[in-house]
Amino acid sequence: MNTTIMLFLLQDGITNGAIYALLGLALVLVFAVTRVILIPQGEFVTYGALTYATLAAGQVPGTARLAVAMGIVAFVLDLVMRRRSLRFVLIVQGFFINIALPTAVLALTLSLASKQTPIAVDIVLSLLIVGTIGLYLYRIAFAPIAHTSVLVLLIAAVGCHLALQGIGLVFFGAEGQRGPALSNAAFTIDPLRFTGQSIAVYAVTLALIAALWLLFSFTLYGKALRATAVNRLGARLVGIRTALSGQIAFLLAAVIGATSGILIIPITTLYYDTGFLIGLKGFVAAIIGGLVSYPLTAIAALLVGSVESFSSFYASNFKEVIVFALIIPVLLLRSLATPAVDEEKD
Template sequence: MTGEIAAILAMDGIASGAIYLLIGLGLVLIFAVTRVIFVPFGDIAAFTALSLASLETGTRPGTVALVAGLALLATLIECTALVRAGEIGRLPRTLFFYLVLPLIPVAAVWLVAGMALSMPVRIALSLALVLPIAPLLDRIVFRPIADASVLLLLTVAVALHFALSGMGLLFFGPEGVRTKPLADAVLDVAGLIVNAQTLLIVIAAIVFSGLLFLVFEYTLLGKALRATAVNRTGARLVGIRPATTGTIAYLLASLLAGISGVLIAPVTTIFYDSGFLIGLKAFVGAIIAGMTSYPGTALGSLLVGLLESYASFWSSAYKEVVVFGILIPVLLWRSLSMAATDEEEEAEE
């Protein structure tokens, strides 16, 4: 391997790691606030790419029917719960948040499908369309079992992924898609030829990671999310509703998934089930950080991207084995670390 090839592989690995970074941050955010390992996260990214491709070809995205169905079901569940609790006065607010808001992008995409739209408009519509998916899934699937064990929540999340994959096949078909590149330029960086699309992916990951940091550090919303992640009972005692912060966490994570789908669609052929593998690799990066640290997730995701890039050079058939094989030493190390910590706590007691 020459130095030039190593540099090219490193650039590809950093670009892949940047995608895994955005998805990994969303996974950690949802897990910290709700204890749910949101396995369908990658599916939302794939649906964004498929929706964008549909708008480019002038067809109506299948996501329209998916979001409309989820909105109706979530509204029915929430209204039923309010009627049983005798809180009739909250019905208008529920109808607005669970039905009207999700159906606005649905109606917009339904009306403009088939028209010649500019790229920024297509991207904005695709992001707006997938944005309600995660919060609606939370209300339908996870909130009724919010106090269940992490293992049960994980089992439900895996089942939900397979359900969404089936819907993806139904709505989008088995064909793969690739969207138009967001940037066509080719740049010369220190003698290394870099595609502008790759550079855009890296910049987007840095920008949105920085914005997420600012939200957590300097906004009341971010502090409420952090409080819920640290102590749900304590957050409830000071007036923070875990259900509301959970919805916000799902909303932010859905935005990160949508951005990831827009960025990856021009460089990778996306199928209806491509999201699972993308999300799983991001999950490896999050596991390296223990599903708790955002900076650790960033480093872990970049490590996964670089490892995948170099492994594909040496043996593309085994690159997935190499990437997922890193979980074994990481899990062993974390298991031994937890055992040592438990022994120290018992000794102190």
């Protein structure tokens, strides 16, 4: 291997690692706030990417109708669970959040789908659609069992992954899709060539990391999320609505996942089930970060991307095995360094 090839592989690894960093941060956020290991994070990537590609092709994505259906289910579930303490204000609030919001997004999608809309409009619509799906997913699947064990939440997450993956096959079909690039610009810094899309990956990743830092450091909702992550019971005792914190965490995770998918789909062809493997690599970075450390997760994601890139050059048939094997020594070290604790009791 010469220096030029090494630089190419390193560039590719950093680009992939930036995507894995976003997914890893989303996984850490959701787990810290809700104790849910978000297996469906890959579906958010797929839904965001394929929704964007479908809108760019002038068609209406099925995910917009799915958001409306999930909103209706969430609204009915709210009525059933609050039937003994229902008030008119709560009913109206639930109607606007669960039914009016996704219906308005669907109406906007129907009105713009057949027109040649700018890329920015397609991106915003995609984020709105997938963001609402993430919001209702927590309300339907995880909020009713929020106080159960981590194992039960993990089983529910696996079930959601399988359901969303099957729905994705129905909506988008088995054929792969690609979307338009955010920018067609390109420049060369000998010997490396940087495209507008790769620069967009770096810029959006840094912007989202900075936005998350600002959210957690300077906003009331961000501090509420941090408090819920540190001590869920203590947060409830001081008046923080942990259910709302969970919804915000899932909303952010869905938006981050959809953004990652939109950044990926101009570079490579995505299928309805591609996001699962991409999400798993973000999960590897989150595991290396201990599912608690945001900076360590971001650094680990760059490591995962670089290892994947060099593995594809030296042993392409085993690159996935090599990437996923990274968590084995990490888990061994953590198990040796962590003192034994009693099993979690229900």
